[in-house]
Amino acid sequence: xxxxxxxxxxxxxxxxxxxxxxxxxxxxxxxxxxxxxxxxxxxxxxxxxxxxxxxxxxxxxxxxxxxxxxxxxxxxxxxxxxxxxxxxxxxxxxxxxxxxxxxxxxxxxxxxxxxxxxxxxxxxxxxxxxxxxxxxxxxxxxxxxxxxxxxxxxxxxxxxxxxxxxxxxxxxxxxxxxx
Numbered sequence: 030x031x032x033x034x035x036x037x038x039x040x041x042x043x044x045x046x047x048x049x050x051x052x053x054x055x056x057x058x059x060x061x062x063x064x065x066x067x068x069x070x071x072x073x074x075x076x077x078x079x080x081x082x083x084x085x086x087x088x089x090x091x092x093x094x095x096x097x098x099x100x101x102x103x104x105x106x107x108x109x110x111x112x113x114x115x116x117x118x119x120x121x122x123x124x125x126x127x128x129x130x131x132x133x134x135x136x137x138x139x140x141x142x143x144x145x146x147x148x149x150x151x152x153x154x155x156x157x158x159x160x161x162x163x164x165x166x167x168x169x170x171x172x173x174x175x176x177x178x179x180x181x182x183x184x185x186x187x188x189x190x191x192x193x194x195x196x197x198x199x200x201x202x203x204x205x206x207x208x
Contacts, residue, residue, distance in 0.1 A: 081150065082179045082187040089145070089152035089177035090191040094199060096140050097156075097173065102196040105141075105158045106175065150181035158195075166207050167191050173199075176207075 097104040144151045157164040157174040164174050173193045180186045192203040 078181055078184045079187070081148075082181055083189070084185060085148055085150045085152055085181065086177045086179035086187050086189040088147060089140075089154055089179060090175055090189055090204070091146070092140055092152075093154045093156065093175040093177065094191065094193060094201070096201045097193065097196075104196070105156050105176075144180075151177060152177050152179045160195075167192065171195070172202060 071193060087179045140154045141156045143154070144153045155176040155178075157166075157176070159167070159169050159172050159174055164176075166176060167174055169188070169192075173195050175193065177191075178186045178188050188207055190203075190205050190207055191201060194200045194202055
């Protein structure tokens with residue numbers, strides 16, 4: 030029985046060792062590429078949902094501003110636009126403007142203080158009349174502050190604030206994301 034020469038055995042051992050090192054290196058590269066792809070997909074999905082939350086909150090602020098522009102000075106009235114005698118502003122008794130008339134604002138129609146479903150998520154509007162009440166987001170004594178919190182399943186909410194000058198123009202004065 031002939032065994033290989035020591036030089037040939039050494040060469041075969043070196044080739045085997047080189048093959049093992051190369052296999053480990055390529056396996057490591059494959060693992061790194063797979064991990065990077067998974068993290069890239071998760072990061073991409075997180076970024077997409079974060080942008081979606083931003084647009085959802087901005088849509089809520091636009092809804093709040095449009096509501097205020099439509100309702101005028103009565104938009105933030107907690108009584109829903111009612112006068113002191115129990116009749117809604119604009120009601121004329123039994124005729125055309127009877128119960129449920131144009132001046133009456135039903136709670137379901139008010140966008141403030143409740144979650145509203147929109148675009149696969151939801152948002153909630155808060156309104157602060159800074160001439161009557163203080164706000165946790167802004168120290169000021171005039172204008173109207175709208176705060177919108179958006180939510181999409183599985184994502185933490187995002188808040189945006191919008192400062193309006195109040196009736197009759199309801200112009201945007203500032204827009205920001207509180208910390």
